[in-house]
Amino acid sequence: xxxxxxxxxxxxxxxxxxxxxxxxxxxxxxxxxxxxxxxxxxxxxxxxxxxxxxxxxxxxxxxxxxxxxxxxxxxxxxxxxxxxxxxxxxxxxxxxxxxxxxxxxxxxxxxxxxxxxxxxxxxxxxxxxxxxxxxxxxxxxxxxxxxxxxxxxxxxxxxxxxxxxxxxxxxxxxxxxxxxxxxxxxxxxxxxxxxxxxxxxxxxxxxxxxxxxxxxxxxxxxxxxxxxxxxxxxxxxxxxxxxxxxxxxxxxxxxxxxxxxxxxxxxxxxxxxxxxx
Numbered sequence: 475x476x477x478x479x480x481x482x483x484x485x486x487x488x489x490x491x492x493x494x495x496x497x498x499x500x501x502x503x504x505x506x507x508x509x510x511x512x513x514x515x516x517x518x519x520x521x522x523x524x525x526x527x528x529x530x531x532x533x534x535x536x537x538x539x540x541x542x543x544x545x546x547x548x549x550x551x552x553x554x555x556x557x558x559x560x561x562x563x564x565x566x567x568x569x570x571x572x573x574x575x576x577x578x579x580x581x582x583x584x585x586x587x588x589x590x591x592x593x594x595x596x597x598x599x600x601x602x603x604x605x606x607x608x609x610x611x612x613x614x615x616x617x618x619x620x621x622x623x624x625x626x627x628x629x630x631x632x633x634x635x636x637x638x639x640x641x642x643x644x645x646x647x648x649x650x651x652x653x654x655x656x657x658x659x660x661x662x663x664x665x666x667x668x669x670x671x672x673x674x675x676x677x678x679x680x681x682x683x684x685x686x687x688x689x690x691x692x693x694x695x696x697x698x699x700x701x702x703x704x705x706x707x708x709x710x711x712x713x714x715x716x717x718x719x720x721x722x723x724x725x726x727x728x729x730x731x732x733x734x735x736x737x738x739x740x741x742x743x744x745x746x747x748x749x750x751x
Contacts (some may be wrong), residue, residue, distance in 0.1 A: 477540065479565050481532050486557050487663075488738050492531055494664055501662040503533050503593055503620075508661055513537035515654055516618045517675055523584040525614075527575040529604065530554055543591075546583055548556045548575040575602065575628055579581050581613035590617040596666070600625055600641065607648055608687045609642070616694065617653075617675040626653055626671035640694040646740045647684035649675040653728040687716040690747040697735035697743070706731035707739075711748075723749060731735050 481489060484505045485665075494500040494730045503509060512534060516524065517645070520542035529535045529547040538545050544567045555572055562568040571578055576598065580588065589647060594602060599621050606617060621629070629645045631638035645651045656673045659665040677683070683691055696712035697705065706720045712730055713720040724731035727745040729738065738746075 477536055477561065480536070480560060480564055483531055483536075484559075486531050490531070490553070491558050492553060492557075495532075496664075500528075500530060500551070500595065501664065502530055504531075504660055505532065505658075505661050506537065508657060509534045509537040510540070511655070512593075512620065512672055513541045513543075515672065516589050516616055517541060518545075519543040519589070521586070523586050523588050525580045525584060525588065525590045525592075527590070528595050529558060531557050535561055535568065535690075538591060539567055542590075543567070544583065545569070546571065546580070548573060548578050548580075550574050561743075566678045568580045576605070581609070590614050590619070592618075593670075594622040596622050602639075602660050603629070604644065607644055607657070607706065610679075612677050612683075615677065617649075618672060620657070620670050620672045622666070623656060623669040623671045626673045629653075629673050629675075631737055633737055634734075640691065643694050643740050643743050644687055644689060645675065646689055647687065647690060647744060649677050651675050655699070684744050684747070686747060686751055689751055690743065693747045693750075694735075694743055704732045704734060705729070708735060718750060739740045 478692055487502065492501055492731040500675050502741055518546065522543055524538050526535055526547045535545055535547055538669040546569050547573045549558060552571060552572060555570065558570045563569060590606060596623055606614065626641060627637040628641040631642040652674050654674050657670040661668050693712055697708050699709040701725045705724050709720040729742055729747050
């Protein structure tokens with residue numbers, strides 16, 4: 475649906491005298507070709523409820539609406555409420571909540587199929603992702619999320635990659651995760667110091683999701699907290715907590731306790747967690 479009566483994004487920023495607040499991790503993405511590309515990753519969107527976190531001046535919001543979505547935009551910075559209200563009046567399919575997205579229960583705010591599409595603030599993106607991964611029940615059918623490139627690589631990493639660790643294991647224990655495309659820092663205003671990337675997450679069938687991400691998180695945190703050490707050393711503290719010994723624990727899972735954590739597959743970490751659950 476066209477939003478022809480609205481000023482352009484660049485004009486909107488000038489009209490409302492908007493400045494990105496770096497302490498909130500804000501960087502404006504004003505290129506509508508890029509925002510439309512992000513929205514199309516979540517297609518089809520006709521009739522779908524989309525939660526967008528940190529919409530700012532509303533570039534991605536417009537793209538989601540133009541692709542048919544019903545959008546709930548959660549914005550903490552009151553400076554962006556006026557331009558978002560302009561979009562809401564023009565579209566009729568945008569609702570804005572002024573508040574902290576970490577405290578908003580998206581599941582109760584939306585009905586029907588729910589997707590999450592967002593250019594996440596750099597300073598809270600990882601925390602939000604963990605919250606959505608551990609939601610019980612998992613209320614969303616797809617998430618299309620922009621992170622700083624380093625975080626995106628950590629979500630999709632494989633064993634042996636330098637980025638492989640806790641975030642990859644948790645994400646891939648409940649979702650299929652892929653890196654869709656990268657966005658250079660120059661596409662933003664003001665440009666951040668790092669590039670960004672968009673990740674697409676699609677929940678696995680319920681029977682294939684690992685059921686205890688909290689315990690899996692404990693095991694991976696212990697292992698990667700000393701990632702240069704062998705498992706028999708790095709798992710010592712978590713093994714003691716659960717009344718087992720690290721070496722027999724690994725051997726019971728058919729894992730060599732002399733291996734280092736970055737060599738283990740997602741399934742092997744799941745075996746370790748399942749053994750002490």
